[in-house]
Structure formats: structure tokens, C-alpha cells
Amino acid sequence: MKAPIRIRAFVGSVLGAPGSVRHSLAVLGTVAVAAEVLLALADGAAAAVSGLALITAVALVLGRYAAGGGAQDSGYRRPVRLLDSRAPALGGWQRIVADTLADDGEAHFGTVMRPQLQRLCAARLAExxxxxxxxxxxQARALxxxxxxxxxxxxxxxPQPTLPEPVLRSLLDRLEAL
Incomplete structure (x- = not known):
């Protein structure tokens, strides 16, 4: 009765827990070997060589992605994930600021400028x-x-329906200093 438990423990230690990298690699390796054997038995050596070439190419691509995933974009993925969208761009800021500081800038401040300032602040805090x-x-307020x-x-x-220019300057200076 104790032998099956030892065998199960040994297999579990070799394969790893389900969902682990070791377990996933063991399952993929088993599937690849089984596919190669079936190709060799069904269609011969030429099909087995073609299958091996395909499996090797896929393994190299997946290995490169897994090993260099963080290096491919110099770590920019994490801050963008923190924002839940793409990184904010700076295009068109002259127009946004001019429209906000204009005499009728109340609506523009609430619908365009304030959300953009919030996105820039969120980006800087995440980055x-x-x-x-x-x-x-x-924590964001403290920073x-x-x-x-x-x-x-x-x-x-x-606090006000319009954004005073000194407050905008202070906000941008603080965002730069963060």
C-alpha cells in the first residue's frame, strides 16, 4: 500500500504541481514525443523529421518570448498595465491648455484637461x-x-470650475518632480 504513495510522490516531485512551469514543460514534452511517434508510425521518417522541425521552431519561439519577455520592451509593460490602457501621449497639449485657460474653459477643463491631468498623474505614479x-x-495624495x-x-x-494658470503650473511642476 505504501509503494503507490511513494511513486505518486516521486512523480509529483518530478512533474511539479499542476500549473507550474515544470509541469507544463513535462506535459508539452510528452505531447511532442507522442506526436513524433505517431508521425513516424503513420507517415514514415520524412513526416517525423518535418514534425520535429516544426516542434523545434515553436519551442525556440516560445522560449525566446518567455526568456526575453521583460527585455523586449525594457519593462514598459508593467506601468501600462497599471493604467489599464495605453500610455498617455503629449500631442495636442498646446491646444488643450489654451482651450482650458480661455474665458469659456469651464467645460473644457472638466471634460478634457482634468481627465488628462489625472491620466498623467496616474502614469507618473505608476512609472x-x-x-x-x-x-x-x-498614498497618491501624499506623493x-x-x-x-x-x-x-x-x-x-x-475645487473650482476653472483651472487657474498658477495651479496648472504647480501641477505640472509637481508631476515633473514626481
Missing amino acids: RHGLVMYRNPQ VGAELWPWIDPEAPA
Whole structure:
């Protein structure tokens, strides 16, 4: 009775836990060997060689991706995942700022400028501090500063319907300093 338990424990230690890399590689290796044997038995040596070439090419591509996944983009994937979307771009900022600081900029501030400032702040906090602004607003407030936080707080309305130019300058300076 104890022998099957030892064999099961040995197989489990060799294969690893289900879902682990070792287990996945063992299963893929077994499937590849079985496919090669079936190709050799069904269609001969030429089919087995073609199958081996295909399996080797797929294994090299997957191995390269797994080994160099972090190096392919210099680690830019994590900050973008923290934002849940693509990284914000700086194109068109002159127009956005001019429209916001214009006399009738109330609607533009609420619909365009404030969300863009929130995205830039979220990007900077994710990039430099590994912090998700929307999940940890208290930590974000501590980093941004209590005097500027109400202007970009995603959970509260802005303190004023328009954005004064000195506040915008202070916000941009703080974002640069983060």
C-alpha cells in the first residue's frame, strides 16, 4: 500500500504541481514525443523529421518570448498595465491648455484637461512609484501634495470650475518632480 504513495510522490516531485512551469514543460514534452511517434508510425521518417522541425521552431519561439519577455520592451509593460490602457501621449497639449485657460474653459477643463491631468498623474505614479492612483488614493495624495490633490482627485469634483494658470503650473511642476 505504501509503494503507490511513494511513486505518486516521486512523480509529483518530478512533474511539479499542476500549473507550474515544470509541469507544463513535462506535459508539452510528452505531447511532442507522442506526436513524433505517431508521425513516424503513420507517415514514415520524412513526416517525423518535418514534425520535429516544426516542434523545434515553436519551442525556440516560445522560449525566446518567455526568456526575453521583460527585455523586449525594457519593462514598459508593467506601468501600462497599471493604467489599464495605453500610455498617455503629449500631442495636442498646446491646444488643450489654451482651450482650458480661455474665458469659456469651464467645460473644457472638466471634460478634457482634468481627465488628462489625472491620466498623467496616474502614469507618473505608476512609472516612478509603482502606485495605482485609483486604488491607493491616500498614498497618491501624499506623493502629489494635499494642496494640489483636489485638482486631480478622481473621487471628488474639482475645487473650482476653472483651472487657474498658477495651479496648472504647480501641477505640472509637481508631476515633473514626481
